[in-house]
Amino acid sequence: MQLSASSYEERLTAPLSWWLVCFLTGVSMALVLLPFGTLPLLGGLVGGTAVAAVVTSSYGSVRIRVVGDSLIAGEAKIPVSALGEPEVLDRAEAQAWRTHKANPHAFMLLRAYIPTALRIPVTDPADPTPYLYLSTRDPKHLAAALETAKTKA
8 A cells, every 4th residue: 555645744842831840850959969969960961951852752752643644653553444433522522532532442642731631432343442532732633634634545
């Protein structure tokens, strides 16, 4: 199967406040190493900031894409023909589906710093996953891209 150009792509990047926390982690490491001198202090500042930045960047590097006739969400790749009608979730509904309405068998690609989401039922009877929960900043656009991909398939 040849993949065509992406009709939807979103990277779930971490908010700016998390990058400030990375720097504050470096400052904390520097303060821990302060009694050992200037060079360890600088090493702690640079090293602590770098490690925290790598972790933050890794967490925020996950992507959601609609490519050809497939939905790619993180490591999961699902044909759009195996998906039902997407449901756009506002802030309150998204929180409900993350907590008390959540099914432990569902595929959850969630980021707590993104308040909106899309819930997509899985219609494939061979798949035990009841639905996909995808945190997204633009759930209406993602739902439209899925519908477009279904009509093309």
